[in-house]
Amino acid sequence: MTPPNRPEAGNLLAVTGLRVTLGAGTVLRGVDLAIRPGEAVGLVGESGSGKSMTAKAIGRLLPRGARSAGTIAFDGSDVYALDARGLRGYRGQVAMVFQDPRAHVNPVRKVGDFMTEALRANAGVTKADAYAQAADMLGQVGLDSKLLRQYPHELSGGMLQRVMIAAALLTRPRLLLADEPTTALDVTTQAEVMAILAELRRDFGLALLFITHDLELAAAVCDRTAVMYAGQIVEVRDSALLHTDPLHPYTAALGAARPDIDRSQARLRAIPGRPLSGFEAPESACAFAPRCAHAAPGCETELPMLTDLDGGQSRCLRAAELRGTLGVTAGA
Amino acid sequence: MPDVLEVEKLRKEYGDLVAVDDVSFTVGEGQSLAVVGESGSGKTTIAKMIIGLERPTSGRISACGNDRSIPARAAGKRRLRGREVQIVFQDPYTSLDPRHSAEAAIDEVLRIHHGWTAERRKERVAQLAGLVGLDGRQRSVPPKSLSGGQRQRVAIARALAAEPKLLILDESVAALDVSIQAQVLNLLADIRDATGISYLLISHDLAVVRQLTEQVIVMRKGSVVERGPTAAVLDHPQHPYTQLLRESVPRPGWQPQRRISALPVGDRGAAPVPV
Numbered sequence: 291m292t293p294p295n296r297p298e299a300g301n302l303l304a305v306t307g308l309r310v311t312l313g314a315g316t317v318l319r320g321v322d323l324a325i326r327p328g329e330a331v332g333l334v335g336e337s338g339s340g341k342s343m344t345a346k347a348i349g350r351l352l353p354r355g356a357r358s359a360g361t362i363a364f365d366g367s368d369v370y371a372l373d374a375r376g377l378r379g380y381r382g383q384v385a386m387v388f389q390d391p392r393a394h395v396n397p398v399r400k401v402g403d404f405m406t407e408a409l410r411a412n413a414g415v416t417k418a419d420a421y422a423q424a425a426d427m428l429g430q431v432g433l434d435s436k437l438l439r440q441y442p443h444e445l446s447g448g449m450l451q452r453v454m455i456a457a458a459l460l461t462r463p464r465l466l467l468a469d470e471p472t473t474a475l476d477v478t479t480q481a482e483v484m485a486i487l488a489e490l491r492r493d494f495g496l497a498l499l500f501i502t503h504d505l506e507l508a509a510a511v512c513d514r515t516a517v518m519y520a521g522q523i524v525e526v527r528d529s530a531l532l533h534t535d536p537l538h539p540y541t542a543a544l545g546a547a548r549p550d551i552d553r554s555q556a557r558l559r560a561i562p563g564r565p566l567s568g569f570e571a572p573e574s575a576c577a578f579a580p581r582c583a584h585a586a587p588g589c590e591t592e593l594p595m596l597t598d599l600d601g602g603q604s605r606c607l608r609a610a611e612l613r614g615t616l617g618v619t620a621g622a
Numbered sequence: 623m624p625d626v627l628e629v630e631k632l633r634k635e636y637g638d639l640v641a642v643d644d645v646s647f648t649v650g651e652g653q654s655l656a657v658v659g660e661s662g663s664g665k666t667t668i669a670k671m672i673i674g675l676e677r678p679t680s681g682r683i684s685a686c687g688n689d690r691s692i693p694a695r696a697a698g699k700r701r702l703r704g705r706e707v708q709i710v711f712q713d714p715y716t717s718l719d720p721r722h723s724a725e726a727a728i729d730e731v732l733r734i735h736h737g738w739t740a741e742r743r744k745e746r747v748a749q750l751a752g753l754v755g756l757d758g759r760q761r762s763v764p765p766k767s768l769s770g771g772q773r774q775r776v777a778i779a780r781a782l783a784a785e786p787k788l789l790i791l792d793e794s795v796a797a798l799d800v801s802i803q804a805q806v807l808n809l810l811a812d813i814r815d816a817t818g819i820s821y822l823l824i825s826h827d828l829a830v831v832r833q834l835t836e837q838v839i840v841m842r843k844g845s846v847v848e849r850g851p852t853a854a855v856l857d858h859p860q861h862p863y864t865q866l867l868r869e870s871v872p873r874p875g876w877q878p879q880r881r882i883s884a885l886p887v888g889d890r891g892a893a894p895v896p897v
Binding site: 336337432447476477478479480481482484485486488489503504505506507509510511530533543544547548549550551552553554555557558559560561562564565581 | 799802803804808811826832834853856867871873876877
């Protein structure tokens with residue numbers, strides 16, 4: 291069986307050995323991630339894990355002064371080798387939605403202006419045509435086309451996020467990078483936005499990289515989920531197996547630490563210590579070892595590699611030993 | 623023994639908008655009550671009225687048997703009220719003085735509320751910092767050198783320094799990383815066991831609500847739409863809005879639904895369903 295995360299022909303996006311350094315600190319310490327056409331992949335991690343930086347690197351939006359190594363290939367071609375024209379084409383195929391929509395719109399321009407900008411500037415679509423497409427897309431996300439004549443401040447956060455999604459999809463992208471798109475929204479609005487995303491993915495054959503801190507949300511809406519810790523991916527797993535049969539102790543611990551809506555527990559199984567960021571992580575040891583309930587002496591002296599296991603991948607020296615024992619039911 | 627907190631027919635209007643409409647509840651000693659609802663449901667406005675940052679349009683609030691329906695002006699009166707109710711906000715970044723270490727922040731509250739000697743205060747600072755799990759370094763550095771979870775512990779320790787009977791937690795764990803959130807929730811449970819403090823938890827996170835509280839009220843557009851024991855309300859929600867909230871929580875096999883607007887909308891917060 292082909293490991294699902296290996297760069298290979300047929301992948302829409304393949305990130306290989308991605309390292310990003312900012313100043314003296316290494317933020318990403320070798321990220322490998324592949325997305326197939328139409329596939330939804332979750333990227334889950336706590337603050338400092340590098341999940342947003344990974345998305346920025348994929349979008350070629352790294353902050354000034356960041357240095358990167360490794361390759362990011364979209365449809366087989368190197369994203370970092372694209373010239374200005376190639377980059378415009380790429381940005382049409384890879385759209386992005388962020389956590390705070392208000393920070394990403396121009397508050398003095400109308401929604402219609404904002405939505406049609408890319409179409410008119412890059413795709414050479416006439417104004418009337420662009421507005422017609424924008425109106426149609428607003429309908430797809432359940433909004434009235436009269437919003438085109440309104441300003442961002444007249445819209446609620448949930449409405450504006452739906453506008454952002456509609457705008458992102460206007461250029462008919464093949465991949466949507468969504469960085470915590472529902473974190474600032476109420477739960478019912480989150481459900482609505484996720485439902486819309488699921489429908490649009492089906493209708494447009496859109497692949498999705500869904501970045502979130504919420505393991506349950508990622509598992510519920512993505513085909514596969516990658517879990518990041520301290521600037522590396524520590525597990526890739528079919529989402530359906532994430533709770534019942536995780537491969538890495540960190541994934542298992544994250545799942546167990548969340549309070550349960552169906553029952554209260556005498557004590558939550560908290561993970562001791564705090565999450566590390568990439569630049570704090572040791573170079574020749576497992577970054578999670580100091581907080582890990584399963585750490586062995588070897589974990590302090592050897593950097594584990596991301597290794598294939600049971601149809602997924604795990605970056606744990608003891609992964610094979612621990613297989614089948616980390617699940618919610620097994621550990622409870 | 624009066625309840626720690628009594629809120630009766632509380633109402634707050636901002637111009638034409640009714641932010642809080644006819645809300646009543648009580649919190650007994652050592653009890654925990656959750657107020658759940660979405661943005662705009664009025665839950666934070668209630669907290670602000672309880673601590674005197676907003677003045678109710680009508681209704682009555684009393685804590686430990688003392689009326690506090692109208693915000694206190696005099697410093698002495700405000701100080702007395704501070705001994706009864708304290709609050710921890712969502713964002714520890716903006717609720718701590720950037721120039722004060724954890725020790726200084728806690729000590730300030732002790733100086734204001736207790737007529738203790740420096741020596742006794744120092745002892746108590748160490749106790750409180752230990753209670754919330756701050757180590758020696760974390761106690762003496764300014765907030766900018768602390769992580770979000772550590773800052774939130776400082777905010778909790780500072781609130782506890784006044785030895786309040788009731789602690790309002792206004793989305794206090796919402797911004798924390800999952801692994802840290804579990805630590806803080808365990809800490810809050812320990813503190814309640816040790817001190818008999820009561821909690822008023824304002825939250826949109828139903829799993830956190832289940833973990834920390836026994837009673838819950840569900841608010842929508844300023845009104846209470848459902849109330850009861852937390853377990854019963856979450857397991858068998860009666861009001862369509864509570865059911866929708868419950869359905870909106872991601873879980874394995876979740877099929878998120880469109881059309882939130884299918885729900886009956888009360889006009890400007892007027893109560894659509896009596897409870």
